[in-house]
Amino acid sequence: MNMNSEIMYLFDNGQLLQAYKHFGAHIVKDKNQKILGVEFTVYAPNARIASIVGDFNSWDSRTHIMNKIDDAGVFSLYIEGLSEWEKYKYCFVTYQNETIFKSDPYAFFSDFRPETSSKVYDIEGYTWNDSKYMKNRKKRNSFKEPMVIYEMHLGSWMRKPDFTFNKYNDLVDLLIPYLLDHGFTHVEMMPLAEHPLDESWGYQATGYYSATSRFGVPKDLFYLIDRLHQAGIGVILDWVPSHISKDAHGLYKFDGSYLYEYSDDSIRENEVWGTINLDLGKGTTRSFLLSNARFWMDYFHIDGFRIDAVSNILHYLGDPSRGTNMGALDFLKTLSNTVKAYDSSVLLFAEDSSTFPKLTAPVHDGGVGFDYKWNMGWMNDTLKYFEKDPIYRKYHHHYINFAMVYHHSERFVLALSHDEVVHGKHSLVEKMPGDYWQKFANYRLLVGLQVTHPGKKLMFMGEEFGHMHEWRDTSQLDWHLFQYPMHQKANLFFKDMVKVYHENPCFYELDYQSNGFKWVDSNNAEQSIFSFLRYDSKGDFCLVVLNMTPMVYHDYRIGIPKKGVYQEIINSDLDKYEGSNTYNGLDPVSQDFAHHGFEQSIQIVIAPLAIQVFKLRK
Structure with missing residues (x-):
């Protein structure tokens, strides 16, 4: 493996931007592309002994002991005769004589849950057909262009007749015509990094470089994104750089030490979420995450990243009274500079509920460097207003007009996301007061306000046809509602309203002027x-x-x-x-x-x- 002191210097200092080229499991081929074996490399400074286990050695940690190739704690081993799809894990004996088994942080593929092994995967060799789209992407993603984002959870948008998951390939002919019919310009996919628990919705990852096996193999996801691009639809990835799953096989206490997370007990754990905060001030953590962003851009042609829980990044445990987390703030600025230096057409979205200033100003102008920020204030005020009986709305008039007081302080996205239709908050229609007719009249009014108000738009799946139930991640959307006239016509209004948006540049061209x-x-x-x-x-x-x-x-x-x-x-x-x-x-x-x-x-x-x-x- 190509590993030297310069690479380790960059890795240790948070400047290695393609760490996935140096770490993980890489297939070795001859000049005729015949697979000869697999080379494994892992960083585990607290490991006294490192080995590779898998079906190929009956999971015996004594068979394939890795060589320590760098005093910093890098281990490597080439195993001849291994091929694609082999299951494997790393086994570490720590300096505290603890034996632990871990999946590969840089694995390109993982076993189907509830299994937790990594899998050898050939990430190379896909031929993309989206060159026309990629060439014009910078213009498409301009602040002056229309943007209507469809936020979706792949596992519960639409399922097969037997209620199992649709694969990435299955979604191509189902999703793309639907998005085009509704005028969506982008689709935002909730986290696709491998995660052990369906109910986490992907926000507690164990495999940052491994597109989840729930929906197929990575090249199937390549194909879905490729086809979306060919149809003119951008793809935004929900990305979670702040916190990780506590599952034993994941990144948490990877080599028995707090390698990527905070060593300080008081700020390491999010007790409400049950997650562990990554230390974004550490060079190794930065190299891991910055390389991961580059990986999704390189291999998946991702158009943008929606950064989850930004307030939890900016402030320790999301608590402003603890002060600004300067290391994490610097990471966000570095992330922006790194992404924009590689491809300035890739967008960064902040899901942030704080009032941290200049979030969407460029780093060189003293800002954090995001392109857009979700307008959580607009969302909260607007939904509070609409939940009130119309007879009382005159007393809360400011809930609607206040957003324009601060609108020009950032570049905002008006997001009605999944968070607003779960955990007892009700669906958009069910939030509304009044009888059945009035609920849908209010729903249409809300859609109209969102579309015509300054700012880009984001709607969660199901909201485009007046979904009645809260979102349930364990089943598909209630598509049967399309047989009812009220839902058909609610959907017609949504499509017509978005059509008005597209046909009239006044609704998007000067959003931020x-x-x-x-x-x-x-x-x-x-x-x-x-x-x-x-x-x-x-x-x-x-x-x-x-x-x-x-x-x-x-x-x-x-x-x-x-x-x-x-x-x-x-x-x-x-x-x-x-x-x-x-x-x-x-x-x-x-x-x-x-x-x-x-x-x-x-x-x-x-x-x-x-x-x-x-x-x-x-």
């Missing part, structure tokens, strides 16, 4: 009506009106910036969406009647519990 948004009236709390303008770079605009109550208003006057005839381009109360069909039969014509600070105004019919969007006719 002050000239892209202007309130018409943000203060009509008594009637719970909001109205605002969205502009594009050419000065064209759309007028958005939201009525948060079941009241109908005729001849409602709204100020507008230009004279002309206005067309109602979408109305969530139309009967095709199962609304009451209150709409503007004739296109409103501007009048020289000053209102809302504008010299002209229009009079419109305001539909109940509805969003209405108007556009000036050319």
Whole structure:
């Protein structure tokens, strides 16, 4: 194995960016590509003896003793005659005379759970067909382009008739047409790193370099991403660099010491999550994680990383009173610099509930270097508002308009994620007050607000057709709901609303510029009506009106910036969406009647519990 003092220096100092080329199990071939054997290399400084065990030696730790090739604690062994798919683990005898068995931190594949062995896998040799997509990716991922993200859990989106998992390959012809039909630009996959427990949803990993075997082999995932790219759909990976599983075969106490995690008992464990915090200030941990990000970019052509639990990274145990974790903060900046230096088109998303400043500012401008931050404030305020009976909404008007007070402090994604539809929080529809009709009217109103409000969009699977139950990771979505008209029409509205978004650059082009948004009236709390303008770079605009109550208003006057005839381009109360069909039969014509600070105004019919969007006719 190619290992020398320079490589170990980089590894120890957190600067080795392709550690997977040096550690792990690597197949050795002759010039005709015939497999000759496998070379294993592992870093375990607290191991006195290291060996390789597997089916090939009846799991006897005395058979294949590894050679210590570096005083820092690197062990290596070439085993002739081994081939792909061999199961293996490392066995360590520590300096404390403890014997432990571990899966390979750099394994490219793992045995199907509940088995915990690593598997020899040939990661090389896939021929990609997404060159056109990759060439144009930087433009596609520009802040000025539309972004509608579909967050999904591969194990519970759709299952086979016998309720077993669909494989990566199975999903190609099911998922891609569905995403295209709904106007999604990106799919965000919840963690795909190998993990022992289904119920962890992937957030407690044991194999960072091993795409989970639940859904097939890594090259099958290559193929799924390849096909998604060919269809013009980006792939964001939910990535968890902050904490790991405590399972005995994983990274935790890998060589009997706290090799990758904190040695300090007071900050090592997240008791609520049952996980162990990685020490992001350690060079070895940084090399492991930075190389892992590079690995997913290199081999899987990942378009972006959604970084989980950023507040837990920025502050010890997520507690601001403990102060900023400077080592972890520096890691995040280094991660941004490393990713952007390798491929500036790859995006970084922060799932962060803190108020840490300049999260999405570039590192060279004193920021942390993320491209986007989930707007947890908008999510919390908006859902609190919608859960209230409309009669009380006038007392909580600020829940809706407050987001624009701080909107330009970061580049935000408006996320209605899996976390909002589990653990007794109810689905989006079930959160809503009122009877069956009112619940869906409120649901359409929420979708309309999210799509027209400044910021990129993320919806969790099932929300696009009004899923009734909370998300259940043990079964597929309730696809049978499509046989019911209310769900069919809720889904139709979602698709039409996203279509309006795509067709009108005013809803995305200037998301993060002050000239892209202007309130018409943000203060009509008594009637719970909001109205605002969205502009594009050419000065064209759309007028958005939201009525948060079941009241109908005729001849409602709204100020507008230009004279002309206005067309109602979408109305969530139309009967095709199962609304009451209150709409503007004739296109409103501007009048020289000053209102809302504008010299002209229009009079419109305001539909109940509805969003209405108007556009000036050319």
